[in-house]
Amino acid sequence: MRTLQASTSYSIGISSVGPPAPPTRHRHGIVAQGVVEPTEKSVEIMRKFSEQYARKSSTYFCVDKGVTSVVIKGLAEHKDTLGAPLCPCRHYDDKAAEAQQGFWNCPCVPMRERKECHCMLFLTPDNDFAGQEQTISMEEIKETTANM
Amino acid sequence: MAASCCSTALFSFSRPNTSYGVVSSSSVSLSLPQQTHQFGLSFRAQRRLEARKSVRVSCIGDNKTAAVTGKSWDKLVLDSETPVLVEFYASWCGPCRMVHRVIDEIATDYSGRLKCFVLNADNDPRIAEDYDIKAVPVVMLFKNGVKLESIVGTMPKEFYVAAIERVLAS
Numbered sequence: 001m002r003t004l005q006a007s008t009s010y011s012i013g014i015s016s017v018g019p020p021a022p023p024t025r026h027r028h029g030i031v032a033q034g035v036v037e038p039t040e041k042s043v044e045i046m047r048k049f050s051e052q053y054a055r056k057s058s059t060y061f062c063v064d065k066g067v068t069s070v071v072i073k074g075l076a077e078h079k080d081t082l083g084a085p086l087c088p089c090r091h092y093d094d095k096a097a098e099a100q101q102g103f104w105n106c107p108c109v110p111m112r113e114r115k116e117c118h119c120m121l122f123l124t125p126d127n128d129f130a131g132q133e134q135t136i137s138m139e140e141i142k143e144t145t146a147n148m
Numbered sequence: 149m150a151a152s153c154c155s156t157a158l159f160s161f162s163r164p165n166t167s168y169g170v171v172s173s174s175s176v177s178l179s180l181p182q183q184t185h186q187f188g189l190s191f192r193a194q195r196r197l198e199a200r201k202s203v204r205v206s207c208i209g210d211n212k213t214a215a216v217t218g219k220s221w222d223k224l225v226l227d228s229e230t231p232v233l234v235e236f237y238a239s240w241c242g243p244c245r246m247v248h249r250v251i252d253e254i255a256t257d258y259s260g261r262l263k264c265f266v267l268n269a270d271n272d273p274r275i276a277e278d279y280d281i282k283a284v285p286v287v288m289l290f291k292n293g294v295k296l297e298s299i300v301g302t303m304p305k306e307f308y309v310a311a312i313e314r315v316l317a318s
């Protein structure tokens with residue numbers, strides 16, 4: 001038999017982690033196709049982190065900053081809902097357990113060990129998609145994700 | 149999700165894109181590695197051909213390809229008489245959006261011969277788990293209800309086209 005049907009699985013009981021969510025806002029993916037926006041505070045934290053880690057690891061953001069922006073927002077969303085910036089470019093059976101385990105918390109183990117970021121947030125200069133920038137502004141993030 | 153096209157086009161190219169030979173998308177004879185790697189970043193050599201082209205100006209939320217869900221899966225994918233392409237993605241996966249754009253193009257190019265769908269793995273964990281989805285994006289090709297190809301990562305358009313041609317010819 002198959003496991004649990006959509007939307008009921010991994011979101012239960014996580015909301016106690018992290019800052020209290022505003023009462024009107026449901027963070028978990030019950031809304032089909034609905035994309036829940038991360039808090040601005042978490043986006044700012046992950047934006048700063050990304051700039052710092054790019055410099056530290058000598059990697060660059062994607063030529064398409066839209067990719068960078070979406071990933072930063074995804075990290076922020078996980079930080080809001082799970083308390084940790086779990087990689088947004090993977091699917092997990094159990095997000096809460098995965099966030100606790102830590103392997104895929106950004107910067108993940110493959111990034112730290114081999115500079116492999118399949119999310120294309122941190123690209124080595126030889127990568128064809130690598131741009132020349134290690135900075136991204138809040139405005140850029142807002143602009144490139146305005147239509148989501 | 150079906151937002152109309154946006155004004156926030158991404159003109160962020162930082163290098164000139166003049167020196168790359170562009171392989172026409174009808175060419176399927178590229179010598180691509182047969183093995184499917186975990187991550188698309190291993191395909192640097194192949195990507196060189198297409199990188200500049202596929203980082204194209206487009207709106208990020210503008211996903212034209214229809215969605216398939218757990219409910220419609222059997223009908224749209226497994227029971228389809230036409231071969232089917234499904235892109236598994238996650239809500240906040242940046243590179244998935246690049247692949248969306250490629251799949252949108254492919255859906256147009258192969259109209260009538262191939263049905264294209266996207267599936268949000270976050271919204272449909274059952275299907276994602278059935279197909280053992282880990283890293284996203286993953287593009288799968290089905291024919292007569294059987295999965296024939298699975299491509300993990302962010303690839304140049306030619307790479308998907310080559311896989312589609314194999315499936316159509318099979």
Ligand code: SF4
Pocket residue numbers: 071086087088089104105106107108109111116117118119120121122
């Ligand atoms: S692949 Fe690793 S480094 Fe890249 S965004 Fe995901 S967790 Fe961070």
